[in-house]
Amino acid sequence: MTLIEATATLGARLELLKRDYDIATTDGAEDWQIRMAAFQSVSAVVDFMSAVPGMAHLDFGLIRIMEAISSVEKGTTPSWLLNGSAGRPGVSDRVAVVRARYGAVMAYLMQVADDYRDRKKAAQYVWRKIPSRVQIELAGARGTWRSVAGWRDEFIGATDAATELKAGYLATLDILSEKMAGLPEDRASKMIGMLAKQISPT
Secondary structure (H helix, E strand, O other), rough: OHHHHHHHHHHHHHHHHHHHHHHHOOOOOOHHHHHHHHHHHHHHHHHHHHOOOOOOOHHHHHHHHHHHHHHHHHOOOHHHHHOOOOOOHHHHHHHHHHHHHHHHHHHHHHHOOHOOOOHHHHHHHHHHHHHHHHHHHHHHOOOOOOHHHHHOOOOOOOOOOOOHHHHHHHHHHHHHHHHHOHHHHHHHHHHHHHHHHHHHOO
């Protein structure tokens, strides 16, 4: 296949994807629809690169992106998506520890609180309870409940999570489950407040 033919095929495929996506999301896009559209778009680009002579070996990064989208669909986020981007400074140890512990609060709610078994609801609860100034410190101006979900996901089924962060995550789960009293939401709220003071004492 020539470059011109491959490009034409890619363009036609992406146009069909856009049409189908627009039809499917007429009443608003759901998370899974957005991820599916992203996955299919990346897949189209991978096929394009594989069809062009001399470019097949360049699609490894795109395949990793496809694998990441698939992992997110299953409820986990690869740790490499959560690390600082190349050329940018990483987060401080204090921020990393508090993120991990907030992820544990979310995991705790999903385990024991019937109203928060759902991943999104648990993450939203934690995010709403974090003071706004702490939200910015931990996740930046564009942080959302998805930030909390990502912090929790880093420790679900992960084998490469930093030992000290994993220890803090597990310790927080233990404190919430065994050493604090009250309803799950009360325990979570109290822990969220205590963790916030580690970032902003006032």
